[in-house]
Amino acid sequence: MDVMQFLVYLSLCTICALSKPTDKKERVHHDPQLSDKVHDDAQNFEYDHDAFLGAEEAKTFDQLTPEESKERLGMIVDKIDSDKDGFVTEGELKAWIKKAQKKYIYDNVERQWHEFDLNQDGVISWDEYRNVTYGTYLDDPDPDDGFNYKQMMIRDERRFKMADKDGDHIATKEEFTAFLHPEEFDYMKDIVVLETMEDIDKNGDGIIDLEEYIGDMYSHDGDTEEPEWVKTERQQFVEFRDKNRDGKMDKEETKDWILPSDYDHAEAEARHLVYESDQNKDGKLTREEVVDKYDLFVGSQATDFGEALVRHDEF
Numbered sequence: 207m208d209v210m211q212f213l214v215y216l217s218l219c220t221i222c223a224l225s226k227p228t229d230k231k232e233r234v235h236h237d238p239q240l241s242d243k244v245h246d247d248a249q250n251f252e253y254d255h256d257a258f259l260g261a262e263e264a265k266t267f268d269q270l271t272p273e274e275s276k277e278r279l280g281m282i283v284d285k286i287d288s289d290k291d292g293f294v295t296e297g298e299l300k301a302w303i304k305k306a307q308k309k310y311i312y313d314n315v316e317r318q319w320h321e322f323d324l325n326q327d328g329v330i331s332w333d334e335y336r337n338v339t340y341g342t343y344l345d346d347p348d349p350d351d352g353f354n355y356k357q358m359m360i361r362d363e364r365r366f367k368m369a370d371k372d373g374d375h376i377a378t379k380e381e382f383t384a385f386l387h388p389e390e391f392d393y394m395k396d397i398v399v400l401e402t403m404e405d406i407d408k409n410g411d412g413i414i415d416l417e418e419y420i421g422d423m424y425s426h427d428g429d430t431e432e433p434e435w436v437k438t439e440r441q442q443f444v445e446f447r448d449k450n451r452d453g454k455m456d457k458e459e460t461k462d463w464i465l466p467s468d469y470d471h472a473e474a475e476a477r478h479l480v481y482e483s484d485q486n487k488d489g490k491l492t493r494e495e496v497v498d499k500y501d502l503f504v505g506s507q508a509t510d511f512g513e514a515l516v517r518h519d520e521f
């Protein structure tokens with residue numbers, strides 16, 4: 207997204223916000239569901255397929271014969287086994303599931319990549335990103351839109367440095383993904399918190415007080431009385447957000463609010479998949495154990511056929 211697109215996006219948000227004055231800004235990042243299907247293995251394994259492959263990829267397996275599905279699954283097992291010891295552990299499976307779930311993010315980065323990698327060397331330097339994103343905007347000392355590009359750029363550079371693990375000011379694809387989608391990466395959590403705090407902390411004193419917290423989600427606009435949900439939010443702040451009851455939200459309290467430690471869906475699913483396919487109960491999976499249980503992990507024409515039968519029986 208370049209600056210112009212970003213501005214269009216911002217103004218669209220403003221229009222929505224104006225037409226619906228009581229709409230709350232969504233600041234909280236929840237751990238998303240792995241699938242929109244119901245998880246009921248007695249019925250079918252569609253939830254597990256979506257979780258294991260990502261919904262898009264899961265669809266492609268449904269067209270394959272069982273033999274083709276098993277073969278592709280076998281190749282996937284080799285990729286999951288990141289330390290190459292011949293076993294898939296719960297941890298490796300969890301990491302795989304998390305990555306499969308982020309596929310749309312990686313696709314999104316892939317689409318934008320060529321735009322920023324000016325010299326096509328397979329990495330994106332800060333200079334490349336800055337030139338593409340801010341280019342001529344920075345030369346205009348008095349932009350009519352009043353937008354502070356300099357400030358935006360400083361913020362971007364700080365985030366870029368955080369994403370860039372080895373500190374060489376050059377982002378690999380993985381690092382650039384973390385830069386564009388920081389909320390998806392554990393090591394970017396601090397910067398997500400910091401940026402959110404800066405957005406809300408209007409008087410710049412480094413903490414969020416009750417009025418700033420409310421001001422971020424609601425503007426009075428001449429209302430004589432606050433709607434019920436705003437009163438509820440005030441109560442939330444006092445009772446839950448401000449844990450140490452000092453009247454303000456600090457970094458830790460903001461982090462607990464916007465990045466709640468939700469139920470870890472990927473971890474639960476990894477445990478479930480290991481439990482269901484670990485024949486010798488040694489707590490880890492061989493390639494054979496996974497492929498034996500292929501219909502749990504991936505779809506094929508055979509599983510579709512089975513479902514067609516089930517559906518037929520319902521008539």
Ligand SMILES: *[C@@H]1O[C@H](CO)[C@@H](O)[C@H](O)[C@H]1NC(C)=O
Pocket residue numbers: 324331333334337
């Ligand atoms: C970025 O732009 C500056 C000024 O136009 C130029 O000197 C520099 O070479 C550019 N850097 C890259 C990596 O394109």
